[in-house]
Amino acid sequence: MISINVIVNEFFKILQSVGSTSLVQWLLRVLSISQAVFQTGWPENYEISDGERFDFIVVGSGSAGSVVAARLSEIPEIKVLLLETGGDPPLTSVIPGFFPTLQGTEYDWNYKAYFDEDVGKAHPGGYINYSRGKVLGGCSSTNYLVYARGKPEDYENWNRIAPGWDWKTVLYYFKKLEDMRDPIIFEYPENARLHSTTGPVKVSRPQPLPSTNAIDDSRLQSYEEMGIPRVLEINGPEILGAARPHFNIYGGRRSSTAESYLRPAKDRPNLKVAKYSTVTKVLIDSSTLRAYGVQVYTSSKKYINVYATEEVIVSAGTFNSPKILLQSGIGPDEELSKLRIKTLVDLPVGKNLHDHQIVPLIYKGKRGLESAVQNVIAAPHLDTLPVPVQSGYFRVNNSEYAYPSNLQPQIQFFNTYIGAGASAVLLIACKTIANLEERVCFGQAASNAFNEIDYVFLVLLHPLSRGQVKLRSTDPLDDPIIELGYFRDSYDLKVATEGVKRMNSLINTTYFRNVRGSIPRWSVTACEHIEWGSDEFWECYAKNTVVSLLHAVGTCRMGHEGVVDERLRVHRLARLRVVDASIIPLIPSGNTNAPTMMIGEKAADMIKEDFYERNRV
Numbered sequence: 001m002i003s004i005n006v007i008v009n010e011f012f013k014i015l016q017s018v019g020s021t022s023l024v025q026w027l028l029r030v031l032s033i034s035q036a037v038f039q040t041g042w043p044e045n046y047e048i049s050d051g052e053r054f055d056f057i058v059v060g061s062g063s064a065g066s067v068v069a070a071r072l073s074e075i076p077e078i079k080v081l082l083l084e085t086g087g088d089p090p091l092t093s094v095i096p097g098f099f100p101t102l103q104g105t106e107y108d109w110n111y112k113a114y115f116d117e118d119v120g121k122a123h124p125g126g127y128i129n130y131s132r133g134k135v136l137g138g139c140s141s142t143n144y145l146v147y148a149r150g151k152p153e154d155y156e157n158w159n160r161i162a163p164g165w166d167w168k169t170v171l172y173y174f175k176k177l178e179d180m181r182d183p184i185i186f187e188y189p190e191n192a193r194l195h196s197t198t199g200p201v202k203v204s205r206p207q208p209l210p211s212t213n214a215i216d217d218s219r220l221q222s223y224e225e226m227g228i229p230r231v232l233e234i235n236g237p238e239i240l241g242a243a244r245p246h247f248n249i250y251g252g253r254r255s256s257t258a259e260s261y262l263r264p265a266k267d268r269p270n271l272k273v274a275k276y277s278t279v280t281k282v283l284i285d286s287s288t289l290r291a292y293g294v295q296v297y298t299s300s301k302k303y304i305n306v307y308a309t310e311e312v313i314v315s316a317g318t319f320n321s322p323k324i325l326l327q328s329g330i331g332p333d334e335e336l337s338k339l340r341i342k343t344l345v346d347l348p349v350g351k352n353l354h355d356h357q358i359v360p361l362i363y364k365g366k367r368g369l370e371s372a373v374q375n376v377i378a379a380p381h382l383d384t385l386p387v388p389v390q391s392g393y394f395r396v397n398n399s400e401y402a403y404p405s406n407l408q409p410q411i412q413f414f415n416t417y418i419g420a421g422a423s424a425v426l427l428i429a430c431k432t433i434a435n436l437e438e439r440v441c442f443g444q445a446a447s448n449a450f451n452e453i454d455y456v457f458l459v460l461l462h463p464l465s466r467g468q469v470k471l472r473s474t475d476p477l478d479d480p481i482i483e484l485g486y487f488r489d490s491y492d493l494k495v496a497t498e499g500v501k502r503m504n505s506l507i508n509t510t511y512f513r514n515v516r517g518s519i520p521r522w523s524v525t526a527c528e529h530i531e532w533g534s535d536e537f538w539e540c541y542a543k544n545t546v547v548s549l550l551h552a553v554g555t556c557r558m559g560h561e562g563v564v565d566e567r568l569r570v571h572r573l574a575r576l577r578v579v580d581a582s583i584i585p586l587i588p589s590g591n592t593n594a595p596t597m598m599i600g601e602k603a604a605d606m607i608k609e610d611f612y613e614r615n616r617v
């Protein structure tokens with residue numbers, strides 16, 4: 001069945017192809033998307049030939065890969081090849097408000113990720129659709145645009161595992177990538193010192209419309225009543241607190257890594273970007289254990305080899321980087337031998353998969369269709385995303401659950417306000433994106449028919465549970481097996497349940513009491529036998545309706561016991577690095593795009609240092 005997202009993307013392709021006619025231009029202006037329509041300026045496609053040589057080959061142009069390729073090509077003498085399976089970002093990627101229309105399309109790898117048998121029972125088939133961007137910019141071109149960096153203690157913990165990743169060092173790179181366009185930040189010295197205006201990645205907090213401002217304000221007031229303080233920003237000096245988040249949006253466009261790193265570098269003669277080119281394995285000399293190139297499956301469906309005289313850098317993301325390493329004979333011997341792949345180096349590739357899992361919650365507010373106006377008001381402003389969203393951090397009330405340290409929050413939440421009457425949209429998103437069972441989706445949709453709702457993603461920030469990425473077969477074009485492993489450690493479910501209980505107190509705050517708000521009572525098949533609203537019910541609810549914030553990390557983790565060292569070099573191999581979210585040893589307290597771009601920036605400096613060291617005359 002063709003999905004709505006596919007239809008939307010096809011429609012915009014046609015619009016763009018006739019975008020020069022005045023009627024269409026006028027229409028686009030009315031839709032407030034004219035700023036994005038003339039999206040010239042992506043790098044040209046480079047046709048690679050079998051046997052070609054470069055100094056550096058970067059595999060994957062995502063949040064990290066684009067950064068690495070663009071930074072390396074700052075050295076004019078070196079030749080850099082960036083290989084990417086996808087093509088240019090479509091209009092629906094460039095225009096911020098279309099972000100929900102990219103999942104399930106040709107710009108998505110469309111993976112399925114599986115729960116263990118006793119978890120996620122509200123998902124037919126026991127899986128979720130696990131989206132990954134298949135386009136220039138990778139997930140930074142398809143994600144929900146939230147800009148969050150995590151907390152200092154996250155990086156002090158990385159530093160204990162892999163020296164050189166302490167907060168002071170990573171802050172330098174966060175600042176190097178950032179162009180903060182929210183002027184209020186610079187009025188407060190404690191916030192200002194954490195930010196910069198000189199990097200390529202634009203960050204802003206779209207100006208709210210008067211109506212959204214009032215809603216944001218009332219919710220931030222509610223959180224204060226719940227003991228979650230109002231702060232200036234979620235990337236500020238405070239560990240706990242709530243604010244309107246920052247987004248990678250500026251000038252009506254998404255600030256992806258394709259936009260902020262590849263477009264400005266597109267005319268450098270020493271940077272070649274080969275689109276529609278899928279790397280199937282790394283070429284490694286089995287006697288010297290040195291990487292010397294990659295095998296590529298090209299758009300003309302041929303396998304060819306291209307060679308790297310300096311290094312191969314794998315930046316294909318948390319699922320595809322381990323897949324490429326496993327196909328190249330780098331991984332756990334017990335996994336590789338099952339598929340009769342000769343093990344070159346036995347390393348824990350694919351292990352340590354962890355993620356931010358979400359418990360989806362809905363709070364019903366004021367009854368009456370007047371709030372539907374809010375949905376209508378937002379529609380013509382798709383270039384600025386004026387939807388009331390707040391994000392906050394808290395720890396659960398129960399002191400029994402002390403992990404991680406109190407220098408880190410345990411829960412993050414995103415609260416999106418939706419005016420009455422958006423039930424059809426909710427229903428489609430629930431079924432196609434979240435793959436939840438019908439009675440949950442109908443329950444969610446019904447709650448919004450005549451009432452405003454607050455749709456809350458309650459995020460477990462520091463899970464102890466681990467999943468794994470494995471090869472399905474030796475066919476390099478087969479999807480990998482993704483075992484989510486959620487709630488394998490019972491501690492995670494306890495913290496998530498305590499988090500839900502604390503969030504539910506939103507309904508007792510002044511605003512919700514005044515409008516006679518409630519928690520809608522839809523049923524979940526797996527929890528039918530349990531009294532609705534009891535602690536046991538919320539535990540069952542969390543365990544079975546759980547979805548993902550799509551922040552998978554860790555499958556090529558750094559550290560002595562991991563896959564790469566602190567300079568991101570694959571252990572026991574020469575001239576091969578992994579640079580992307582897969583190297584994250586412990587997931588940070590917040591969304592993963594900014595940390596991954598930071599990894600790209602720091603890696604680029606380390607690669608340049610090593611290059612100069614090797615080539616010193």
Ligand SMILES: Cc1cc2nc3c(=O)[nH]c(=O)nc-3n(C[C@H](O)[C@H](O)[C@H](O)COP(=O)(O)OP(=O)(O)OC[C@H]3O[C@@H](n4cnc5c(N)ncnc54)[C@H](O)[C@@H]3O)c2cc1C
Nearest residue numbers: 060062063064138139143144145146279317580581591593
């Ligand atoms: C729908 C969605 C919403 C999200 N929302 C947010 C958010 O709001 N804020 C936030 O901070 N984070 C968000 N994230 C997560 C964040 O975007 C990712 O953690 C981050 O982008 C990962 O970066 P990466 O470089 O590791 O991988 P990716 O960005 O996935 O890059 C990998 C690239 O490699 C390419 N590739 C893969 N395999 C091959 C191959 N064999 N050959 C050649 N190329 C290949 C891919 O096509 C892709 O372009 C979201 C993610 C998704 C999918």
